[in-house]
Amino acid sequence: MNDYFLIFNPETGDVTLSDHAKNFTCFSLLKDADTTKSKNLYHNQLKALFYLYSINSPLMARYTPEQRREFIFSQIITLKRDRIESPQFETCERVMLRHGMSREEAQFEQLQTDFDRLLDHLNSIPWEREVVEISDQGKKKATRSYKVSNMDERIKAIKNSKDILQLQKELEGIVATKRRSIEQSANRIRKFEDPESLPINGRASI
Helix, strand or coil: CCCCCEEECCCCCCEEECCCHHHCHHHHHHHHHCCCCCCHHHHHHHHHHHHHHCCCCCCCCCCCHHHHHHHHHHHHCCCCHHHHCCHHHHHHHHHHHHHCCCHHHHHHHHHHHHHHHHHHHHHHCCCEEEEEEEEEECCEEEEEEEEEECHHHHHHHHHHHHHHHHHHHHHHHHHHHHHHHHHHHHHHHHHHHCHHHCEECCEECC
């Protein structure tokens, strides 16, 4: 079950806490940590949390976790990232991951994070690596450097990325199926509660 912590106002762009979220200490501590009268830092932290982890975030289906962070701090939040990502903010992140998503959604989120890190690692692996040899020549030491193929290490990382990508696709399918099931259940409940759907003279209205 998804718990809605944050409410986005499309007219103002502001993000506020839901009544449900007010029951969690982490959000109170986040607010108290901003000692300014305007609470500008706190409001920006709520906005960042909404775009990062809310299932209603317009970025959720389009970007991986790290891509969402990069977009948020380059296009939405004007404060520096190290100010936003305080210890109190990180606690709220963990709570939203645990309670704001289903188990499958949280696993998919973590897998995407791992994939982002693997891609960063892959991009840092050169196709060639430099080898430095030092040899003794009498009383002097001679140094010679040359490059050798680093293909094996890079190919290994590429293979690992393909394995994670395949797992990511499989888990994404599971998450999509579960979301459709939840939506269908919600639709059935709404239809049942709709007075026009209730039986009339023993027959349901159409």
